[in-house]
Amino acid sequence: MKILYYTSTGNNLFIAKQLGGELLSIPQLVKDNIYEIKDDSVGIVFPVFFATSPKTLREFVEKVNIHADYIFLICSYGSDGDYHALKIMKKTFNKRGININYTNSVLMVDNFLPVFDMAHEMEIKNDSDIEKQIEIIKNDIISKKDFIYSKKHFTNVPFIEKILESTMTSKYHIIADDGCSSCRICTKVCPRGNIEVIDGKPHFGEACDFCLSCVHHCKTHTLSINDEANPNERYINPNVKLSEIIKSNNLYQ
Template sequence: MKILYYTSTGNNLFIAKQFGGDLISIPQLVKDNEFDIADDTVGIIFPVFFATSPKLIREFVEKVNIRTDYLFLITSYGRDGDQNALRIMKETFNKRGITVNYTNSVLMVDNFLPVFDMAEEIELKKDLNIIGEIEKINNDVLAKREYILDKELFTDVENIEVVLENTMCEKYRIQVGKDCSGCEVCTKVCPRGNIELTGEKPSFGDTCDFCLGCVHHCKTHTLTINDEANPDERYRNPNIKLSEIIKSNRQTI
């Protein structure tokens, strides 16, 4: 079994690790230009970004050639949009002649800083039985159950992908404060390789997924979103190490 995953703050890597098999980072596949995947079972685990998936994932799904008897999709989500994100990916695969056998979702802490107060969000989700939910899904996968999550579509956005990019670029901006230490963590956790140090401070290119990994993992909390009220509130899945996220995402030597 091969598990392909995209992680920013560790939630989806945590899910992926519960399945076992060969864990393969999608950002690393893209970096190495590897788009041929073959195994008896293949899973894709990814986060919901504004009722769809990260742009890098959508680009990957348009290119990857998956040969398998059983393909499953799992997404993590914080509020809504899980069904829409899964449906978009499933339909993309179907148009390319690739059958999706199973889709499901896992409710977890939402780390989208412009919307959620992290302290409140962590407190709200503290009693979730995440392990139990993942175990149920894993049992389905091991049994190769055929199931497609089918809930009411998120219908108030006509073109979710376009709205996502416009919202991220126009409404929210990552700012660099004066206390940057030049530690380069932000450059290492970026799944796009979109950040480099210029004059010992990070500068951003134009391929940002707005995953906010750079902001959440900033050691000095120098990176902020607009003029956020609580810049010290950050999140990383407590079961995942920063080194694991760097290994998953790092695009440069």
């Protein structure tokens, strides 16, 4: 079994590790121009961004050829949008003649800083509940269960694809203040290779996924988001090491 994953704060790498199999980072696959994936079972584990998936992943899904008897999609989400994200990705694969056997979601800490207070999120999201959700999904995948997740949704898919993401990213933006230590961790955890440290300050290109990995990992709080719910709080999955996220996302290694 191969599991392709996209991670920023470690949530989806944690899910992928719990499910087992051979883990393949999607940013690294894109970097190495690998778009042919073969195995008996293949899954994609990803976060919900604006009720869809990250731009890097959407571009990857448009090109990747998956050859497997059993294909599954698992997303992590913090409040809503999981149904839409899974539906959009499944629809993209189906249009390309690739059948999806199983879709499901895991409710985890929502690390979207402009809306959620990380301290509160960590207080109300129980690790044991998360592990129970993953265990159910793992057993389903081992038995190769056919299941397509369904949920009452709040709007239609075309609206999500065309409107919500652009609205959110125009409303919120990353701010680089003084105080950078030039550790360059932000450059190493960026899944798009979109950040450079120039003259002791992070500079961003035009390819941002708005995954906020750089902000959450910034040790000096040099990076922030406008209108944060709690500017003093950050989140990294406690079960995942920084070195693992760098290995997954660093496009300069």
